[in-house]
Amino acid sequence: MGKVFLIIKREYLTRVKKRSFIIMTIVGPLLMAALFVVPVYIGQIEGETKVIGVLDESGLFTNTFKDSDKIHFMGLSGDLDSAKMLMTAKNLYALLHIPETSLSVPETARLYSSRQPNLTVKGYIKEQMRKEIEGLKLEASGIDPDVLKSIKTSVNLLTIKINDGGEEETSSTELAMAVGFIAGLLIYIFIFMYGALVMRGVIEEKTNRIVEVIISSVKPFQLMMGKIVGVAMVGMTQFFLWIVLSLVFISAISSFYAADISDYQQSQLNIQEQIQSSGMAPESTANSPELNEVNESIGMLFESIQSIPFGTIIFLFLFYFAGGYLLYGALFAAIGSAVDSETDTQQFMLPLTVPLIISIVISQFIMLNPDGPAAFWLSIFPLTSPIIMMVRIPFGVPVVDVALSMILLILGFLGTTWLSSRIYRTGILMYGKKINYKELWKWIRYKS
Numbered sequence: 231m232g233k234v235f236l237i238i239k240r241e242y243l244t245r246v247k248k249r250s251f252i253i254m255t256i257v258g259p260l261l262m263a264a265l266f267v268v269p270v271y272i273g274q275i276e277g278e279t280k281v282i283g284v285l286d287e288s289g290l291f292t293n294t295f296k297d298s299d300k301i302h303f304m305g306l307s308g309d310l311d312s313a314k315m316l317m318t319a320k321n322l323y324a325l326l327h328i329p330e331t332s333l334s335v336p337e338t339a340r341l342y343s344s345r346q347p348n349l350t351v352k353g354y355i356k357e358q359m360r361k362e363i364e365g366l367k368l369e370a371s372g373i374d375p376d377v378l379k380s381i382k383t384s385v386n387l388l389t390i391k392i393n394d395g396g397e398e399e400t401s402s403t404e405l406a407m408a409v410g411f412i413a414g415l416l417i418y419i420f421i422f423m424y425g426a427l428v429m430r431g432v433i434e435e436k437t438n439r440i441v442e443v444i445i446s447s448v449k450p451f452q453l454m455m456g457k458i459v460g461v462a463m464v465g466m467t468q469f470f471l472w473i474v475l476s477l478v479f480i481s482a483i484s485s486f487y488a489a490d491i492s493d494y495q496q497s498q499l500n501i502q503e504q505i506q507s508s509g510m511a512p513e514s515t516a517n518s519p520e521l522n523e524v525n526e527s528i529g530m531l532f533e534s535i536q537s538i539p540f541g542t543i544i545f546l547f548l549f550y551f552a553g554g555y556l557l558y559g560a561l562f563a564a565i566g567s568a569v570d571s572e573t574d575t576q577q578f579m580l581p582l583t584v585p586l587i588i589s590i591v592i593s594q595f596i597m598l599n600p601d602g603p604a605a606f607w608l609s610i611f612p613l614t615s616p617i618i619m620m621v622r623i624p625f626g627v628p629v630v631d632v633a634l635s636m637i638l639l640i641l642g643f644l645g646t647t648w649l650s651s652r653i654y655r656t657g658i659l660m661y662g663k664k665i666n667y668k669e670l671w672k673w674i675r676y677k678s
Contacts, residue, residue, distance in 0.1 A: 233448045237456025238463065241431075245464045255468050259476045280323035280351060285313045287330040294362040295326075301354060314342060323347075326355060406624035407597045409538060413547055413620040418590045421554050421616065422583075424465045425562040428457055429575065432566030432658070441658055450655040454567075455647070458559045462552060469548065543623055546632070553639040554616030557646050558582070564650035567657035568665045568673075577666075585613035593621045600625040610635045612642025649674065 245251055284295055285306045295303040303326075306313045310327055317325040324343035339359065341347055368375050432454075435441040444453055565578045589608070596605045600622045609619040609627075615635045619627070656673040657665070 234452045234456045234459075237448065237453060238460040241457050241460025242463050242467075245427075245461070246467065251464070251468070255471045256475070258468070258472050281320075282351070282355075283313060283317055283320075283322045283325045284328070285310065285325065286328045288328050289330075290366065291328055291359065291362055295355070295358050298354060301351060317342065318344070324351065403625075405538065409543065409624040410597060410600075410621040411593060413543065413623070414590065414593050414617040417547070417551050417554055417616050417620055418586055420465060420551060421558050421586065424461050424555055425558045427464075428461050428559050429562040429566035430572065431457055431461075432563050433569065433572055433575075436567065436658060436661075437570060445658065450658055451651045453658075454560070454563050454651060454654045458556060458563060461559065462555055465555065466548070466552070469551070473544070538624060543620075546623055547620060549636065550616040550620055550639070553636070553643055557612060557616075557639065557643045558586075560643070560647045560650040564653040564657070567654045568660070568670060569657075570661060574665075586617065589614045589617035593617060596621050597625075600627075606631065610638050612639045615639055652676065 279300050279302050281302045281304055283304050283306045284291070285308075286292060292305070297303060304322070306316060306325075313325055313327070316322075324341050324347055327340045327342065329339075339355075341352065341355065365375050368378060432441075435444070441453070448456075561582055565575050565582065568578070569575050592604075592608070596602075596608070596618055599605060605618065605622055608614045609622055609631065615638065619632070619635050623632075652674040653670055656676060663669075
């Protein structure tokens with residue numbers, strides 16, 4: 231075991247001292263945050279204001295189209311051909327043509343543009359027209375639009391979990407889906423990332439003939455286990471530092487916005503005091519559904535966040551990452567020992583990565599039915615359990631299912647380690663020969 235510890239120490243210190251490890255450890259949490267924030271921010275950037283000419287031959291939409299922050303409507307007159315010429319002359323973004331019809335209210339319009347109009351512009355125009363047409367139809371039917379608006383009601387459906395002790399706690403299916411998918415996606419990414427590190431390290435030592443010197447002092451199995459465990463410790467170290475840095479960033483952001491939150495709470499308190507001092511009846515507050523919905527949504531969000539068992543999720547995340555990585559890391563090491571270059575790994579990588587790819591693809595269906603038979607069997611099968619079980623955990627999984635999954639994952643790791651060691655001991659010293667599955671089967675069957 232002393233030789234294995236030496237190999238683990240070498241693999242760990244060599245990678246931890248690299249500049250790339252230090253940079254990624256610091257930048258990693260920021261990149262993960264940017265992965266979710268930047269697309270939203272970019273999607274909100276509309277660029278310059280888009281001017282849209284409106285040729286309304288029906289005369290029913292004269293005052294319908296209201297300008298937004300990035301869209302300006304310009305009324306046009308004349309025929310369609312002259313409007314098209316004017317669009318080109320004034321470099322308008324688009325021309326909206328509403329034809330005249332004698333049968334009914336026009337429900338079809340044409341949007342002319344020199345470029346493909348984006349969905350934001352199309353959606354805004356359709357919504358403006360829809361509201362106006364509905365109003366015209368209601369007016370023609372003798373129905374007051376205000377009466378119809380008063381009928382519309384938003385329904386908030388609270389989900390409350392009752393645990394085995396009979397205690398109730400507010401939960402959120404949407405939040406559980408987000409946490410589960412992110413946890414499963416992270417395990418998917420990191421198993422690939424650190425597994426590839428093991429495979430490249432084995433290939434590099436094999437092609438440089440360094441492994442011949444190492445094998446003279448240690449057994450192939452000891453070398454393989456040392457590399458796998460050493461890289462696993464690097465991953466654990468990086469995870470721990472990421473958690474610490476993430477907590478620091480969250481605390482800094484919370485303190486930065488603490489004043490805004492306090493001001494919002496104070497403003498809500500002032501509104502309530504003004505309502506009470508004005509002598510308004512409590513029922514009058516029901517006429518402000520927006521305020522009630524905002525307050526209720528904020529309360530539901532905080533209660534749902536508190537209901538998520540983050541301690542359990544972090545513990546199981548580390549276990550399933552370690553178990554999944556050790557299982558797949560042994561297979562990656564076996565592939566690296568069987569080939570002479572990274573380009574030769576493609577024929578062996580596909581069957582190895584299929585369970586991982588299936589897991590991340592089917593996880594979206596697992597979230598819709600986390601207690602179904604497919605979710606159960608995939609969460610206990612060792613090749614898919616690291617991802618599928620992490621997707622299920624935020625929804626609440628029976629302890630028996632978790633225990634069974636953990637035991638089978640450990641047994642799966644031991645099985646793949648034994649299998650990989652049979653390939654590793656022969657392949658690590660094999661050069662210049664194209665390997666196929668038949669040859670690998672011979673190596674597995676070789677007796678010591």
